[in-house]
Amino acid sequence: MLKYDIVVVGGGPAGLAAAIEAKKNGVDNILVIERDRELGGILQQCIHNGFGLHVFKEELTGPEYAEKFITELKNMGIEYKLDTMALEIGEERVIHAINTVDGFMRIKAGAIILSMGCRERTRGAISIPGTRPAGVFTAGTAQRFVNMEGYMVGKRVVILGSGDIGLIMARRMTLEGAKVLAVAELMPFSGGLTRNIVQCLEDYHIPLYLSHTLMEIKGKDRVEGVVIAEVDKNRKPIPGTEKHYDCDTLLLSVGLIPENEISKNAGIALDPVTSGPIVNESMETSIEGVFACGNVVHVHDLVDFVTAESKRAGKNAARYIKKEIKADAKTAKTKPGEGIRYIVPHMVRPENVDGTLDLFMRVDNVYKDMNMIVKLDGKEIKRMKKKHLAPGEMESVKIKKEDLGFGEDAVITVQLEKEGA
């Protein structure tokens, strides 16, 4: 059986940052397991720019951002295995993995960092009616075909969902000579960053239909058209509002789900809202010594935030190895209040907080001119003014460690309040 102090499952931005940070914190014996043929994860297909503004103070493309971390990882001599699939996490932190060179492996880890990222929701996940022809892709799959493999996926395109990948693919397909006829979004607001609506749709005069859904896919062998209709406030289609589009391709950008099959089988407790593990301030899951970071915990909109979160996981995994984490410290639960969908981390042990506690959250609707208020056992400890809030844009709050004094069973809430209310 192989033995490592820390095993990182997934070599994307989360896994790379976690492994590097663990090494910087004094753990030498680290292995990164990656199922793809190279490191970098989904960043390698995200050839657009806009990455790294927080971390590097410059605007990088996905591959450039990834390469910085890959180079650092290699220079630090951190071990990694490509084309290797982690199958299972068993008792006592033993990972089962397989590849064509080593065969089946059992790897004993002092600590595990889960960084498997997320996957796209597919046609099956949203039950789209109609025939089942070729030409229906998730936006990310199309992105990989176009940007890495060199295949164009269609000429006349309709996009369902206005997540960031869908918006970016609307521009990408247009630049590559396709005609993007429409982007339809079920909600009355876009799920993507506003900057992407501007530079991917408005720049190229691509219409965005909010409160619209897909009624039907037409075509037997290949997509021949789709029907889109407006929905009412209960998200039910309004008869008579159908629009028909002649197209050969439908791209789906209808949400991402953390990739937690391994976590589930290992018995790690998951949050039904994020679909990711329940974690504490150290990014440790419900199983001691198993940490998680990045999109496997909750879907981030900026890789910069993934990097920051993963560094925290890497550092704390190293502290765990060095027995510097107090497992039985006083614990507070975080609880989303009015207007907040979820908060990560779910539990906080102030004794283990390193300087400041970062809470990450998403709001449940579009809001303007609000106050975001953090309360500890009903007492306000922080208040921030927010001009504009949207579910597509992750919010964060920093709380000083000294503001976290509390007794047993404390609750930290974050809520929104109308300014002036």
Added chain:
Amino acid sequence: MEKHQLVCIVCPMGCYLEVTKENEEYNVTGNKCPRGKAYGMKELTNPTRVVTTTVKIKGGLLNRLPVKTKEAIPKEKIFECMKFIDSIEVKAPISVGDIIVKDLLGTGVDLVASRSM
């Protein structure tokens, strides 16, 4: 006085800008950083974008090499540049930052590789 509502695209903050023009002078409000001010003015006078795309590569791990314009190029030149970039083929190995095309179509901006392969 002219008034324009814009969303800043310089960074993911997405500030809501209001740009007013009075006597040939632009005034930007709503920006949280100086880059937003510069963007607001530029967007109304000479809008530019960084273009990211791919070129054919032979002998690499993948079939396409991602590239980007090193600086932003005028918006109206994007499709012309895309057409030109379409004709380019490079050979591995390539390092990140390598110049693929110098002075792309007279824009004064180089097309560079955005990964090593």
